[in-house]
Amino acid sequence: xxxxxxxxxxxxxxxxxxxxxxxxxxxxxxxxxxxxxxxxxxxxxxxxxxxxxxxxxxxxxxxxxxxxxxxxxxxxxxxxxxxxxxxxxxxxxxxxxxxxxxxxxxxxxxxxxxxxxxxxxxxxxxxxxxxxxxxxxxxxxxxxxxxxxxxxxxxxxxxxxxxxxxxxxxxx
Numbered sequence: 001x002x003x004x005x006x007x008x009x010x011x012x013x014x015x016x017x018x019x020x021x022x023x024x025x026x027x028x029x030x031x032x033x034x035x036x037x038x039x040x041x042x043x044x045x046x047x048x049x050x051x052x053x054x055x056x057x058x059x060x061x062x063x064x065x066x067x068x069x070x071x072x073x074x075x076x077x078x079x080x081x082x083x084x085x086x087x088x089x090x091x092x093x094x095x096x097x098x099x100x101x102x103x104x105x106x107x108x109x110x111x112x113x114x115x116x117x118x119x120x121x122x123x124x125x126x127x128x129x130x131x132x133x134x135x136x137x138x139x140x141x142x143x144x145x146x147x148x149x150x151x152x153x154x155x156x157x158x159x160x161x162x163x164x165x166x167x168x169x170x171x172x
Contacts, residue, residue, distance in 0.1 A: 018064035046081060050074045 013024055032040065043051075050071065057067045 018068055022058060022064065046078045050078065 013021060016024065053074065054067060054071055057070065
C-alpha cells in the first residue's frame with residue numbers, strides 16, 4: 001500500500017471512537033484474509049499474545065475503554081520486556097567480545113582487578129562535608145582485611161564474629 005493512501009486511511013480512522021475502530025479492524029482482517037497479496041510480516045510472540053488477549057476480551061463483550069486500558073498496560077509491559085531483552089543481548093555481546101579479546105599469555109586484565117583511586121570514598125573524612133569526627137564514618141574494608149576468616153576488629157556490631165564460609169574457623 002502506498003504511503004499517501006495509508007496516511008489518508010489513518011486520518012479517517014483517528015476520528016472514530018474505539019468501538020468503530022474495532023469494526024474497521026475486523027473488516028481489514030477480513031480483507032486481508034481474502035485479498036492479501038503477500039504474507040503479513042511476522043510479529044514477535046508478545047505482540048501475538050497481546051492481540052490474542054485483545055480478541056478474547058472483545059469476544060467476551062468487554063467495553064472498548066477497558067480493552068484500551070488493558071492493552072496500554074500490556075504495551076508498557078512489552079516495552080519493559082523489550083528493554084530488558086535488549087540489555088541482555090548487549091551484555092551477552094559485550095561478554096563475547098571481551099572474552100574473545102582477552103590475551104592468551106596468562107595475564108589477567110579484567111576490569112575488576114584494577115586498583116585505581118576512583119573507587120575511594122571520602123565520606124566523613126572531609127570537614128567540608130559537615131562531619132566533625134572521622135570515627136562516625138563506617139570503616140572501609142580493604143583487600144586482605146579479613147584475618148583468619150573473621151572481620152576486622154574495628155567492627156562495631158556482632159557481625160565481627162562472622163566466619164567466611166569454608167574457612168578453618170567456621171562452625172557448622
